Amino acid sequence: MSFDPRDAATVSAGLAIFNTPSLLGGQAAKAGLSCNSCHDNGRNNAQFRVEGLSSASGTADVTSSFFSILRSNKTYDPVEIPDLAHPGKVSRAPEDPALERLIRTLIVEEFAGKEPSAATLEALATYVRAIRECDGNPSQERRLKDQLHLIDAAIDGALAMHQKGDEEATKLLVRGARHQLGLIDERFSASRLVNERQLLLDASRRLQDMANTETGEVFSASLISWRADFKSGLALRLATKEHLSLYNPKKLETAFKRNARSAF
DSSP states (O other): OOOOGGGHHHHHHHHHHHTOGGGTOHHHHHTTOOHHHHSGGGSOOTTOOOTTTOSSTTEEOTTOTTTOSSSOOSSOOOEEOOOTTSOOSSOOOTTOTHHHHHHHHIIIIISOOOOOOHHHHHHHHHHHHHOOOOSSOSOOOOOHHHHHHHHHHHHHHHHHHHHHTOHHHHHHHHHHHHHHHHHHHHHOOSGGGHHHHHHHHHHHHHHHHHHHHOOHHHHHHHHHHHHHHHHHTHHHHHHHHGGGSTTSHHHHHHHHHHHHHHTO
16 A cells, blocks of 8 residues: 555545445445455455356446446346456546546445545545555455454544544444444354453444434544543453454364355
């Protein structure tokens, strides 16, 4: 990733929004799909496959009525998911709003999502412009730290959007943080981790309550306090139990095999 350090906060917000299913709305949000589901870390996703939408792994029918009737062409025509590190036909020049217009069209027309705010589009476009190819293995195991990083990015973004007075984007980013807490919960599925799952639920509910009831400086202070408590408490506790969760590759493999056997 490459960007002007002055854009760091905007890129961070864009990263969090990119990973938030509720941005897209409709069936995509119900299925837990975000921009990142197709464009993993902003690249493509060779493992993406949805029955009825994919002809092969790494493809999707973007003109299917499943997500939105606005873009439906009543033809089954999946295409390869593009790698956003490789610029396409739309200009990514910072002074050209073409990328923002494209992203807005994808959200509203392809996925039937709500009209995004100008700040939301700016954050997403700034993040996409920053995506670059990285050296090394392009495929890496998902770890707890990845979800914790996205929670931090979402909180940073929520504070920035709140300061701008964009309450819709603020609430979107709070939902983004809660989504990442939910993904951690999924991995902490072992019966011995029931206490950690309860704490994750409590943390998520506290975020929801703040977004629903608090405003102004009270909200900002509460959000900062929530993050401090989370980092010094639950995040550290989760890290000590990560080896017992499905973030452990061996436990994840065992769970997949067990589920596969139970399906037959």
